[in-house]
Amino acid sequence: MKPLLRPLAVALAATIPALADAATSLTIYSSARPGTLDPQTFKSGGEGTAVPGYALVREERPFVLKSGRNILRITDVPALIDPTTVSFASLTDPKGTSVVEQSFEFDLTSPQKLMSRYLDREVTLEQVRGQSVESITGTLIGTQGGVTLRNPDGSLRVVHGYSGVRLPSLPGGLISKPTLAWDLDAATAGTHQSRFTYQTGGMTWWTDYNLTYTETSAGNCKVDVGAWVTIVNQSGASFSDAKLKLIAGDVQRAQPPAARPAAVGAMALESRVARKDEGFQEKAFFEYHLYTLGRPTSLAQNSMKQIELFPMAAGVGCEKKLVYFGQGYAYPYYGSPMVDRAYGATGNKKVDVYLRVKNAKANNLGVPLPAGKVRVSKLDEADQSLEFIGEDLIDHTARDETVQIKLGSAFDVVGERKQVDFRINTDAKWMEEDIEVRVRNQKPDASETVLVRESLYRWSNWTILRKTHEFTKEDSRTLHFPVKIGPKGEAVVRYTVRYTW
16 A cells, blocks of 8 residues: 555654663753743744753664674664764774764655655545545646646646645655664674764753742841752653763853754653752862763653752851942943033932852852752741742852842832032042932831942042941942941931042
């Protein structure tokens, strides 16, 4: 019987089954901006989603080779392979086995391609007529706007709404799966344990941190830190019982290939809590960090899997900071002093809330933290439920560095900044500005310490002539005034700055 082509799908037998005793290893890299990946992007079901990452795949399999030339074809490989990265080696006879040629075949079968290969050839269409199926045979001469057939008598017939097509065979040059092919020259006949490697797109990973915030009686705070990695596989292939590694760091790629679309379908979300001895083991690797999973794992095509990065770190000390930046924007220096009185006028009243965590062993943490998104929750003691209180993005953070997380803006603490006076003498090349910053604490039963941040933005040469509070100079243009405000209280910071040029 001739093969039947359905308009929406083609059923074809696999050419080569998976071989036994195969071993797979994956090293996955992410090229996304830290913490910016949205899982919904990969679950939308749309076409053409570019996955910001790639993987180095190493597979070991036994192959039976004859002495001399052999053609080896592997079909269960990703569709997004970078062909320039493919390599093959016989582990049994590495010196006597060489690769003459290798290729990656990706001209996959589709209904449209099959039909185009049968122009000027005889095909049979099937149309449903009530309870029966009518067969229509003719020479295919067109596929636009319906299928156009030439009847044996030379007349033409345009067919719409057909249910199937019968074709004599699969035409040459089309394949049903992406295929790696090698032309090998083997000196030794027999079973060769072999290794082939390649890079593929369509895979990435990111880190999500979950922090549970608790205030202590001393006015400080603690957090419990949990970390999970999420792995996306849209490469076009599945990987079973693979050894998994993740690279954390900014790895440079010279002239990366253009992003190719990955087919997106319904995705499965898997999670599993690993035992301590089966979790990720971290180590320094060159100038990066390498995380190796202590057990095999499987990554299905069009799937997302979550794995715990490290066991929860409990009781990590933290510091809550309230920061008022009345300007709201760090105005840059330009080529000359900004002498306009109204320059830099601001109206920001928000006091921002930050959480600072020292990533140190003495602080119950002290592990390399890959870039990712940090979500912070606080326990509502009324019903023992965790409530979300803010999130932020962090970059790769080494041991003994400090993580700073912006949670949002305070509700009961507000600020106000204004210019009180401005004086300028262009002949003498100086100007003075008087600034007043007011911060109010409307909490009836709690004091707050607020860091007032000021940016001296008019020119690079400046001197503080008068001030009501002591400050620290953070850099060449930034001042920090710490103020403590009692319940229902207000703090007023005034200073005069002179710019010269």
